[in-house]
Amino acid sequence: MNDLERLVAQYAARRLSRSGFVRRLLALGVSVHFAEALVGMPLGRALAAPAPPAPSRTPRIVVVVLDAFRADYQKLAPMPNLEWLMQRGTSFPNAWVGHLESMTPASHATISTGAAPTHHGIIGFSWRDASSGKEDLAAWYGAVLAGRLEEQLILHNVNSIPQAVKSADPTARVVAVSSEKYYAADAIGGHSADYILYGLPNNHTITTMGIPHHLPPASFLKKKSLSRPWPLRYEQYDEMSMTMALESLRAFDPRVLLINMPACDTYGHQVGGPATPDVMRRLVAGADAQLGRMIRAFRDRGILDTTLFVVTGDHGMIPNTRQVRDTDIKSEVSIAGGDILFNTGGTSSYVWLRNPAEASLVAQRLVRHVPYAAFAHYQTLQNGTYTYHLVTRPGAKADPALEAAYQYLFSTFAGPTSPDVCLWLEEDTVIRNHIDGPPTAAHGNHGGATWGVQQVPLVISGPGVKQNNVSDFRARLMDIAPTVLAVLGLRPDRMDGVALSDALLKPTSAQTEAFGSLATSLASHQKAIVARHTADTGAGARS
Template identity: 25%
Template sequence: MTTSSCPAATAASPAPARCAPAPRRRRALALLGLATLLAACASTPSEPAPAAAAGPARPALVVFLVVDGLPMRQVSAVRHLLAPDGFARFLDRGAWYAEAHYGHAYTVTAAGHATLFTGASPQRHGVIGNDWRDRATGAPVYCTGDTAEHYLGSPTDKLDGTSPRNLQAETLGDVMRRADPRSKVIAVSGKDRGAILPAGRSGTAYMYMNDSGRFASSTYYMPAHPAWVEAYNATRPADRWFKAEWRPLLPREAYGDVVTDDPPWFGTRSGRLPATLGRGDAPDQIFYTLLLRSPYVDAMALDFARAAIDGEQLGRDAAPDLLAISLSGHDYVNHAFSAESLASYDHLLQLDRLLQDFFHDLDTRVGRDRYVAVLSADHGFMPAPEWARGRGLEAGRASSAQLLGRVNTALQARFGVPKLVREVSASALQLNPALLQQHGLDADTVADAARDALRGEPAVAAAYTRREMLAGAPAGAPFFAQMRRSWNAERSGDVPFALKPYWILSSSADGTTHGSPHREDTHVPILTWGPRWAGAGRVDSRVETVDIAPTLAGWLGLPPPAAAEGRPLPRPAR
């Protein structure tokens, strides 16, 4: 199953700096090309249907869309290029929040998805990163990994995501199903964690399998797929994109001041459009994997969501349902080419047209006045350091392995013991408890020294210790509140740290990433549509992503998830 996990570095084995799919399905993607825009992109928006005289007191269906890796700055930049009824449905006729942010520091995919659907920070829901290291053993832990379960119809590797058992808080869907077991909760994504975490403990997750180009669930949810899933997969949905050409939706000059098609941070990957995806005589695993870095994995996710609406009869009865759709393609494009690339801008506009068609189908299948739609992102994106330096900003790439080595050298000089820091885990240094015990060293004293060494690193903006995380730092300590919301006492490391703006933790000279407490990574869209419940207009006051789940619960007449920290989003003034 495809993900883009970032395994932690160890003193013996440094972590790759950029999130990339690991083996077999989460290791680095090699771009052979990209594919053409969807034929459906040209469809026209639906005409507004008159509201029923007496609509439902609560929505029959909640459609929660997550665009993986979408910073709000991109939505603002392309607003004049949008179709009439894609993103514009939210911006022109819905309620949207211009200053929506994550309140936690380590802004990565799993933490973001868990926060959106629980209304809680990682400190409470426990998903501190895409992966982390077990504090006692140092063994890798994947956020949705569960060796007790396996995929249906696809091979399953040891760290593949198959269940939500690592999630420590209930989700909106869990609340819905507890209130009424007839409610259905379906989640679909190009990544396992993008489906499993939104589905929660009592929903059902389906994820894209890049060994076959199909969608599958796991044995945690069911022993076998329902007939509608088998029927969808029988069409071999990914194969329709083999040898297709991804052409820019608009003339090159329409995109404005975007970077060139092949700046240095693209590395050996060509990001030029048009480009063709697929080589050889027939689709293979390389082709199915490369679909992730194109608009077509999102087209398939939306098609699968249509099949779920019909197959599960979502929104058709008195019990409200939840359909969560995590659209993964934008994250893969941005990792490879940055949010400042032509490929990224065009991908967003392709997605805009796909959403327009999807909303038209929702209006027809469910009823325009019977559902609400919410769109957000799991994190934003840091520009490539080379892009930032070209604009006179201090920026750079810091290797996690080299950083780990320098801290260990400083600790060895003071305590006489090598490799006292065992690994970097979810943006924190993890001390080696066995070595501390063996040499009679006080963990707090060593952590203080490691923190001080980190603070001397040119890339590091802030670092604290476990003791400070538990006790609280002095008022005004930089980024402390955000870092504490990312820190879970049971799972997090001993010395959490955050990088300076425009710096990324990367041992590679190409691509870019996310994971900081800075605006580029925290500022994401919160867009809502459903006139009976959401209202319409722009809200400029700061809100946070933890506010979404309590808001949706309120619209459904339900209590918020138990660990939720947020409060209902304010309605627009008009």
């Protein structure tokens, strides 16, 4: 069934209003004469029909990811629209990423699939290909356009919000958007999304494009509202993302709308995130304004009360209060006898070796000689099991609770593609490379396991959810998809997360049991990571 046939079937089943049917016909590029023949009246009369789209049998889903939005950013500026969503839903003030790496591609895939990175295959921006042993740059531009990121999801046979919704209703539309982060939109939309949109800068203009195999009609991409002067400034990053989303809402009437809003990440990297509160305050207010646009658009279409909204972040951000040069890390690896295949990381260093047998010696060298090194782990493979082993600084004692927390995080990404050595730095320490400017320049980063990069907001709001409810559960990004599917009455097959039963109006006994079985261990792990944050910075944190 092609797009036109699917659209006609929806209209025939009375799941679209006449005006909505006409708008989507025109978005497909059909002629005015053909559209009038289908609806049996002039287009002006058809478009004037006031009836909103017929409500769906199940709630619509909107997931908004505020990129690099630390939970404590909510204190920087009033957020009345987020607060409105909180009042009609459940908020999780102790939410966290809950996996490694704390990077955009990994987190967006986890939000959508409910799976840990080791199970959906996207552990960061790059990893070691398990077959060739070479670096796999699947989350970079050319590879994303070639479908390499989606291949990981297919090869790992994971479920997702888009896939589950479309399996239950093949006529449902799924749209994923980001003003500049093609890898975020592709990772959260995956192979089941109908349309995946992103902004492509070209000289002095940024224009909305589509990921191949997820292209909307050409007439849609030509809308003037979907282009902007480049470079974008401050709130414009989030404004363009929301405009993409709302234009998609009008044109395609999606059942699932997935929105990446990147402003806090774009400027957090440039100015150090929390180190520059005046800049972040402006971006926080701007993000809330876009949530307000979204709420008004859904209210105007008469679908606000039948839509489930999720607002979260994909990771946090820390400033470069302390810095370590990437070249120094590479030098120490070489001195220890390590042969680097490649290394990544912003607030921790992930090292892949051509000679992984030397990983133990490399970890010992790094923890002793790299400034601000807290501790390290190296990976071994024994009897088919990948295990990370702790290396502390000379004379330092291991913290059993913190080590248990890190072993939990390792369980979310350890495997044949993960790094041989992980070097963990003190909180608010950033690895500096040649693109970061002079050492005195403020910038920020993420990627590791410290609290500043793990903390995120989480609000779930709408039908099937308790209102004005606050949960102290340490909700993880992998718990979002199972919770969404629980509201829809769909099974969360092949998902690592659990349905957040204390947010649900009618949780099942199985959901409540699975939820309760994790509460104590997740609280212990998070408290250990927060305690390390407090010891490193002397700052308070959420309990």
